[in-house]
Amino acid sequence: MPHKKPDKRIPFLEPTFGDILVCNDNRWKPNIEIFVQSPENVIQGNLGTIFGIFEVNDDQKNSSYIANYLISVIKKEYFSRPKRGSIESFESALHKANLALSVLAEHGDVNWIGKLNGLIAVIEKNNIHLSQAGTASAFLFRKNFLTDISEGLSSEESAPNPLKTFTNISSGRIEDLDRIFITTEGTFTVFSHEEIKKNFQRFSYDALMQFLKTALGNELEKNASILIEIRAKEKIEFSAPEKSAEPVNAFSQNSFIKNKNQPEVSSELKEEIAKSKEEFTSKKTGHIYIKGNELPLTEENFLQVYFSEMKNSFLLNLKKNIKRAKAYILSTFSMDFLKKNNPPKKSEAQILETKQTPLLNTKAITSFFSELFIKIKKINLKEILSRVKIPNFLPSFSRFKKIASTLDYTQKIYALLVVLLIFFSPILFKKVGIFWQNQKDKSNPATEEATIPLEQDASVLRLGTGENIYQKEGLMGIVFLDKNPYFISRDSIYDFAQKEEIKLPDNVGEIITFSPMEDLRLIFIINQEFKTFAFSPTTKKFQENSLSVPENLEIVSSRSYLTYLYLLDKKNNQIYRYPRAEGGFGEKIDWIKDASNLESAMDIAINKDIYIAKNDGVLKYFRGKVQEFSLESSATPIIPYKIYVRLDSENIYVFDKENARIIKFDGSGKIIRQFYSEEIRKAENFSVDEEKNIIYITNSESALAIKIE
Structure with missing residues (x-):
């Protein structure tokens, strides 16, 4: 019997949630809330469950919706990007909550400040993450x-x-x-810390839930609590059923039974094979031929072939006649010459007698050849011509005259035309052949002579010229805010959706960098003196913001993430991160922790990671440290000039200006597609709208929108 493997048991933790919401006064109902949100689909499964409690101790009408508003913002942001990790999604959700509260304060809704109590937590797999505001508390009961x-x-x-x-x-x-217990401050007016501990020790989970609901409901006016119990469930992974192995008896009758033949090919398949065989086999020779696509002769092809055949036929006949004439002349001359100068042939007896002569008569031989050479020298051209019957080859002009005298005027004209055609047709055929060859060369240029850009590269899509959507002298680039493009020039911002141009303040001066901040719906512009201006598309106004920068720096690019502004300083090999603060930005921190060489840095892009484009590649950073990352190589070396990523996408776009292409990579650096256009070579900046499949490129005078479908 084969050994049977035991079933593998994989334990996993499953939380059970129980909520306790007490509100014995109706006016407090909107101000106290509990939420538990689990993943809605498989994609969100790795994020686990987010839950929490909120209590706003302010009875003003403006504060009644804050709890519900925060819950909506947190749940939406946490599950918005399932590919992020739970901790990153949690941080982003908390940041969104802070931002939402900041917006409320900016609109004058400040009564809730200092009166908000809340606790938000996430349980995913065997981890828990939590954050607190105010006096809400969380307890862990273990052993x-x-x-x-x-x-x-x-x-x-x-x-x-x-x-x-x-x-x-x-x-x-x-x-x-x-067991995890999160609750508002009111619970401690009923139970002390020690009493809560004893009740956890005494009661089961269900009994404890019932006890807390009764006690808190009877004693408190309002309260929000969640009780969670963690249980390990066993997920049984069944082993594959074993195949029944029957014992084989080599001496049994079955061992000598031949295998059954496979069923014959169906008649339909036979017919198809026979048909295809006839199609590709010559009936006369039995040779197999591969049929190609027969191209019909066009009018141009027909004329070209016709004149070519006519020319070849004429030249072939001319060559044959010349050979015949040459052979006749040579044969006539040679026969006449040999009869006169060659001695008579010897008989066989004389030949045998000569062969039997023991010694050669060298004197006789010498005299014979001397006489022969003398005779050959005496032969001149006149003698040769006199022996050749030249009249047989030269035309008889008297005969032409006789024939011409018998012709009428019309016949003479036709005869003259025929003679002219005979003389000029070779020239005509040659000229026509040259003309058609030139036409062919123009319509079919030699591929070996033409240099096709990115010919050896894979996944290349050659784009059209695109649509010119905006023209402006001094155009610097494009940014997106709320999925709408805004064009930044040296003296204005153009709202493409509203078709409106907003002039920059006079004190802006020369711009060195700009960046949108989606979370605040602002565009930040920084000039050469590092004065920072915030533009709001809603109010169409500019506001100067504070920004403190170190001395002796060279900023080449800027980007924002959440409410942080990042500046790339290639001179000091550093990225400065500035938190948003009242009136501008707070004190910077040096974000890069590893030693890096950024002297050739060109651009920066941020999603959950930070990417720096250099002329020899792309660096990837996470929490200030360089990560192992490299872009897939292509046949044509990649020279990054600009880089672009989206917050809600894993794709990376690299702008290779020198090779007139924009390359789309996945998150691991593998090439997805290459977009080529000569217009890209002229561009200075770019952006991508993945939803509409459009690449926007800008130079100093215009902006183009190019479809990439």
């Missing part, structure tokens, strides 16, 4: 110990800042039989 895992998470600033409502994140691992 009869109760621990406050939210201690010290909330901001310690004396003056609350909406942008720093949720600042810190705590992470840890969960285990089988863990």
Whole structure:
């Protein structure tokens, strides 16, 4: 019997959620909320479950919708990009919540500040991440110990800042039989820390839920709590059924039974084979031929072939006649010459007698050849011509006269035309052949002489010229905000959707870089003095922002991520990150932690990672450290000039100006497609709209939109 493998048991943790919402006064109902949101599909499965509680201790009408508003923002952002990790999605969701609160404060809704209590957490696989605002708390009960895992998470600033409502994140691992309890401050007016611990030790999960609901509902006016229990479930992975192996007896009757023949090919298949065989086999010779596509002769091809055959036929006949004449002359001359000068042939007896002579008569031989050479020298051209019957080859002009006298005027004209045709037809045929050859060369240029750009590269799409969508002297580039393009020039911003041009303030001066910030719906413009201006497409106004930069730097590009502004300084091999603050940006931090050589840096792009385009490749950074990353090579070496990524996409676009192409890579650096156009060689900046499949390129005078479908 073969050994049977035991079933493999894969444990995984599954949380059970129970919520307790108490509101004995209806006016507080909008101000206190609980939410638990699990993945809606398989793609979101890796993100786990996000949950939390909110309490706003302000009874003003403007504060009644804040809890629901925050829950909507957090859930939407957390599950918006399933390819991100849970911690990255959690950070992004918290940032969105802070941003939403900041917008409320900017509109004058500030009564809730200092009165918001909340706790948001994520459980994915065997990990938990949580963040706290205000006085809400979270406890972990494990092995009869109760621990406050939210201690010290909330901001310690004396003056609350909406942008720093949720600042810190705590992470840890969960285990089988863990219990997690998150609750608002009111719970501690009913139970002390020790009493909560004893109740967790005494009751099962269901009994504890019932106990807390009864106690908190009876004692408190409002309360929000969630109780979670972690249980390990066993996922049984069944082994594949074993094949039944019957014992084989080599001496049994079955061993000597021949295998059954396979069924014959169907009649339909036979007919098809026979038909194809007739099609490709010559009936006369039996040779197999491969039929090509027969191209019909066009009018041009027909004339070319006709004149070519006529010319070849004429030249062939002419050559034959010349050979005949030459052979006749030579034969006549040679026969006459040999009869006169050659001695008579010897008889066989004389030949035998000569062969039997023991010694050669050298004197006789010498005299014979001397006489022969003398006679040959005496022969001149006149003698040769006199012996050749030249009249047989030269035309008889008297005969021409006789024939011409018998012809009437019309016949003479036709005869003259025939003679002219005979003389000039070779020239005509030659000229026509040269003409058609020139036409052929023009319509079919030799591929070996023409240099086709990116001929050896794969996945190349050659684009058209595109549509000229905007013209402006001093155009610098394009940015997208809310999926709408904005064109930045030296003296204005053009809103393409509204077809409106907004003049820059006079004190902007010379622009060195610009960047959109989607989260704040602002476009930041930085001049050569590092003065920063924020443009709002909503109000169409500019506002100067504070930005402190170090001395002796060379900024070549800028980008934003969430509410952070990043500046690339190639002179100091550094990226500076600036957090958003009131009136502009706060103090910078040096974001790059590894030693890097950025002297040839050209551009920067940011999604969850930061990419720096250099003239010899692309660097990838995560949390300030260089990652192992390289772009797939192509037959034509890639020379990056600009780089572009989207926050909601893994694709990377590299602008290779020197080779007039934009290359699309996936997140791992493999080439997806190459887009070629000579217009790209003239461009200075670019952007991509993946939803509409359009590449936008700009030079100093115009902007083009090119379809890439």
